Amino acid sequence: MLAFLFATIAFSIDAMLPALPEIATALTPDNVNRAQLILTSFVAGMGIGTLFAGPISDAIGRKRAITLGFIIYAAAAIAAIFANSLEFLLICRFVQGLGAAGPRIVGLALVRDLYEGREMARITSFVMMIFIIVPALAPAMGQGIIWFAGWHGVFGAFLVFALVGGLWLNLRQAETLPPSRRRPLKVATLASAAREVLSNRQVMLATVIMTLGFGQMFGLLSSAQQLFGEAYGRGDQFPAWFAAMALISGLGTVLNAVYVVKVGMRRMAKWAYVMQTIVSSVMLILFAGGLLPPGLEFPFFFIWAVSVFSMAGVTFGNLNALALQQMGHIAGMAASIVAAISTILATLIAAPIGLLYNGTALPIMTATLICSGLAWLLMTRLDD
Numbered sequence: 001m002l003a004f005l006f007a008t009i010a011f012s013i014d015a016m017l018p019a020l021p022e023i024a025t026a027l028t029p030d031n032v033n034r035a036q037l038i039l040t041s042f043v044a045g046m047g048i049g050t051l052f053a054g055p056i057s058d059a060i061g062r063k064r065a066i067t068l069g070f071i072i073y074a075a076a077a078i079a080a081i082f083a084n085s086l087e088f089l090l091i092c093r094f095v096q097g098l099g100a101a102g103p104r105i106v107g108l109a110l111v112r113d114l115y116e117g118r119e120m121a122r123i124t125s126f127v128m129m130i131f132i133i134v135p136a137l138a139p140a141m142g143q144g145i146i147w148f149a150g151w152h153g154v155f156g157a158f159l160v161f162a163l164v165g166g167l168w169l170n171l172r173q174a175e176t177l178p179p180s181r182r183r184p185l186k187v188a189t190l191a192s193a194a195r196e197v198l199s200n201r202q203v204m205l206a207t208v209i210m211t212l213g214f215g216q217m218f219g220l221l222s223s224a225q226q227l228f229g230e231a232y233g234r235g236d237q238f239p240a241w242f243a244a245m246a247l248i249s250g251l252g253t254v255l256n257a258v259y260v261v262k263v264g265m266r267r268m269a270k271w272a273y274v275m276q277t278i279v280s281s282v283m284l285i286l287f288a289g290g291l292l293p294p295g296l297e298f299p300f301f302f303i304w305a306v307s308v309f310s311m312a313g314v315t316f317g318n319l320n321a322l323a324l325q326q327m328g329h330i331a332g333m334a335a336s337i338v339a340a341i342s343t344i345l346a347t348l349i350a351a352p353i354g355l356l357y358n359g360t361a362l363p364i365m366t367a368t369l370i371c372s373g374l375a376w377l378l379m380t381r382l383d384d
């Protein structure tokens with residue numbers, strides 16, 4: 001159930017990828033790169049929504065907060081079905097992101113209510129392992145919906161996801177935050193909790209590292225359709241290649257779930273960033289220097305893209321567990337602040353990367369090398 005709640009977010013992003021060319025043709029033919037804002041506007045809304053979702057869940061309970069998020073998400077999806085301009089569609093996507101913050105953030109707080117430390121990292125890894133299946137299938141599902149009902153129909157699928165997720169939660173999940181542990185929505189209480197989170201060195205370091213990780217991953221997602229279609233001539237096969245990439249990357253979450261209890265959260269995440277820095281350095285040299293025969297460029301790009309997604313599977317669960325390790329008494333507020341900062345700043349990293357697309361993978365490879373290298377350096381200062 002938790003995997004499905006988290007998967008709603010992935011589906012909301014990845015199912016849109018096959019629709020971007022049609023949306024660009026229909027709503028912004030003079031500047032097709034603007035269609036990428038369909039993704040970043042959703043992420044931006046989700047980033048702002050996370051500021052409120054956690055504190056609201058601390059006050060009214062996890063189930064009610066998630067349900068409220070699904071209601072907002074579903075209402076925006078319905079409005080988007082009738083969108084006939086890019087501006088209105090971006091507004092709908094922004095509001096949809098606001099609602100999606102509910103299942104994303106409160107679901108994480110729900111896990112923290114029940115688990116902590118390495119055990120929380122292990123649980124979130126298993127959730128991520130199931131969750132990765134949805135991004136693998138989402139582009140193919142989105143493509144099928146587009147063939148049948150056009151790009152507007154994808155928003156109908158989002159509505160179905162919201163209904164299933166909301167019903168599943170309310171029918172099967174017991175409330176994990178009893179009234180005795182709830183914190184009222186008072187300015188003084190919220191300010192005190194926020195100060196505690198923002199002044200904690202461990203939380204802030206983990207948040208900055210997650211920002212760098214999200215930024216490079218969102219940057220790749222923003223350019224994925226164009227890279228597969230325009231740069232490597234595999235637009236028609238994009239859903240299948242994307243599915244293969246996501247499924248192979250799922251091995252990262254399996255490895256993390258198996259070894260994190262023995263090895264530790266910090267060490268697992270640190271070495272993931274070390275490996276990504278090395279891989280991106282090698283790939284950038286090969287591609288920038290034109291050292292690869294034309295027939296090998298796509299296989300090497302695909303291997304590199306798999307490495308980026310695999311890194312996410314190893315790092316994000318561990319970093320969330322590290323950030324929330326000392327924040328169990330204010331899990332909702334802590335999850336909100338961590339996710340809000342990391343998501344909003346990651347959007348500011350990803351949006352320029354997407355707009356810098358020049359028909360090659362060089363911009364996103366360069367950005368990934370920089371982000372992973374900085375994350376590696378910061379990991380050396382993080383406690384386990």
